[in-house]
Amino acid sequence: MSARVGPTARTALVAVAAVTVLAALLTGCRGPAGAPAGDARSAPGRAAGHGAPFLAVGACSSFGTVSSTEVPCAGERAAARVVARHDGAVTGGPPCPPTTDFVLRISAQRPAHDPGDEDGEDGEDGDGAIPQGYACMRNLEPPHPGDPGAGGGPRTIPGDCLYDSGRGQVRETACDGSGRRAPRYRITEATTSRRACPASTVLYVQLAGDRPVGCARRAR
Known part of the structure; x- marks a missing residue:
């Protein structure tokens, strides 16, 4: 996450950023602007046709080094809960809630056609398909990098801190x-x-949402 510094005021154009899966989540490091935390895929043999979309709001996911899967929230593999779910690409899509810890990108999936199942009731789109989308996730237990001032998460929000990263740019810490x-x-x-x-503002930060200007002052 970087920003340019203007000639009359330090102007931070801080974009959406995300932690990478597991390792970065624990350390608070952040990935490229707009990057999802990882991929989510339906587990092999996951039953379809039960009415609930894959990774719907309130569902839980596991952590994986490559991809995450939906798991029962009461199970020992459950690590994070879906707090918002959107179809389409992360870039240009609706922003996640402010205290989201990380974002899972959901790849479009379409199962092989089963000639024996013609009732149209066997999947998230009525045919077992999962559309492209993304899920905004909140850890079930600390740490919560998306909390104000924690130094991580996909959103930059009031309470977050920044440092000069050189060449007139700033990053979150x-x-x-x-x-x-x-x-x-x-x-x-x-x-x-x-x-x-x-009047104490020395840095303007571009935020997501209906209040797009963040007012920053010197940290104490």
Whole structure:
């Protein structure tokens, strides 16, 4: 996550970013802007036709080094819960809730046609197909990198901290100093325009949602 610094005010164009699966989730590192945390695939032999879409809101997933699968929330493999689910690509799609910990990209899947099943009731799209989409995930237990100031997650929100990464750019880091870089700025609030930011603002951060301007001041 990077930003440019303007000539009259430090202007951060901070884009959506995401942690990578497992390792980055635990360390608070972040991936390229707009990158999903990983892939989610339906488990082999997953029963279809039970009415619930794959990774619907409230469902749970496991963690995997390559891909995650849907698992029962009460099971020992459950690691995170779906807090929002959208069809389509992550880029340009609706933003995840502010405290989302990571994002799972759901690849489109279409099973082989079964001539013996013609009732149209055997899958997420009525034919067993799973459309392309993404799921916004929240860990069942800490850590929660998407929390304000935690230094991770796919959203930049009020309470998050930033540091200068060089060449007029900034990146997010943990506000408590536990990250690899010490915080230099902290986003205090989100507004609809720069004019609405308080006088103490030294950095403007581009956010997702209906309040796209983050007002940041020097971290203390």
